[in-house]
Amino acid sequence: MSIQIYNTLTRKKEPFETLEPNKVKMYVCGPTVYNKAHIGHAMSALVFDIIRRYLEYRGYTVEFAMNFTDVDDKIIRRANEMNVDPFDLAEGYIQDFEKNMAELNILPATVNPRASHEIDQIIEMVEGLIEKGYAYPLEGDVYFRVRKDPDYGKLSGRNLDDMLSGVRKEADDRKEDPMDFALWKAAKPGEPAWESPWGPGRPGWHIECSAMNLHHFGASIDIHGGGNDLIFPHHENEIAQSESLTGKQFARYWVHNGMLQLRGEKMSKSLGNIISIDEFLTQHSADAFRYLVLNSAYRNPVLFNEEVLLQAEKALDRIRFALRPANDEAAGAAAETLDNLATQITRSKDGFINTMDDDFNSAGALAHVFELVRVINHSRDEGATTEELLPAQDLLRELTTVFGLRLEDDSSAGKAQADPFVQLLVDLRLELRSLKNWALADQVRDQLTALGVILEDSKEGTTWHWGKNNG
């Protein structure tokens, strides 16, 4: 059974077949860089990072492109408000975005094209569309002629006549059809502009993605991704532009992620309920966010709130524990236990792959990961040695790496200076316990807990670690 991918274009799952053997050309719509990236951007980036990692795990070479829209009305407006150069503004946010992506453990794209670096290709494409009759210049603008494209609406499942009823009455009546959209916009005074056959101006939003794809990948790509809020009009228009010009199918599979739900509604600028990635990361771990994304179907809305994040942190702790070595005095587990462990390795790996093959069902695959976790922990309790646990733990590390989870025991980061003193107190308490001075021993433990240090007593002694978001 091959990988199955749900294709928005056909509204069903289809077997994944690449244009070239073992190679995937994948393009995902990136952000318009006029502000700090928010957790909705993170959600989309995580979804496609997971898909990309999984395709690589399955042996594909993935060429992954994600653009930056760095020429746009909103960027220009904000730059004017702040009295800075629009390109400097965009550059700053691009760097912020790349920093955020690294923090979230999102693999860097093969290429990050920017609209402002693709102007020649954009102009060339617009000229081509005019030549073929799919576009027309109008007072320095250029518009796409939607009525000329019989397929227009095939991605979003709309037809032009239905859409017309929804069009605002004050629609620009210079255009041939209200649904015609801008490929090129004439420059207004004070705006950044490039010379073109139609006078100074700048590209419309939709054309950049088409031009970048053509430039970097050619006429056809395997996977085109983005948030499902981009299906219309953005992706619909991309298809119209690209396929009208080349006559070839633009993207074989259209993959769309669901929206992040904050307090029951979509997070967006217009609603003003934005949480930036920076803000998020001061409170929570990147792994916790990734877990939320993994734990649900990428096409559905993902619920985001404090309770769910707490549940995620605890679930991750469970996986982290399974990666710990065996007890020091472990004498080796019984043959039956080791057989079960060996069986589970095969079962978990097969289950993981079969489930992920089904349209990247990460939530289902996560169940297979947790089964492995349970059996590892059980085996440890049954006396398995570190060597005996290792193959299963290697697989656990392998699968969670495909998911992009770091699972670092890094909660002590930045606190290392205090470690010797903590150890001193822990050792002291051990003495108190051997003297059966429980009251004082408990006092030490309670006060360390209050400082964010978690103690765990066992037969071999006491281990300790820093708790989450504490100390």
Added chain:
RNA sequence: GGCGACGUAGCCAAGUGGCAAGGCAUGGGUCUGCAAAACCCUGAUCGUCGGUUCAAAUCCGAUCGUCGCCUCCA
């Protein structure tokens, strides 16, 4: 108004025809001086109504509810 998605245990959430995964929480137990962690055990007939079928959470119809797109949006 048009197009689309979703509604599964206290919470999050897989599962699209054959006895309902997983995580968090809860309760009980093992271990522990106590605790923590870990381990074992513990719960739902799938919004509602009707239909198809030997068999439905899963297909069809209706109904209620939630959400998204149709304007910039990941």
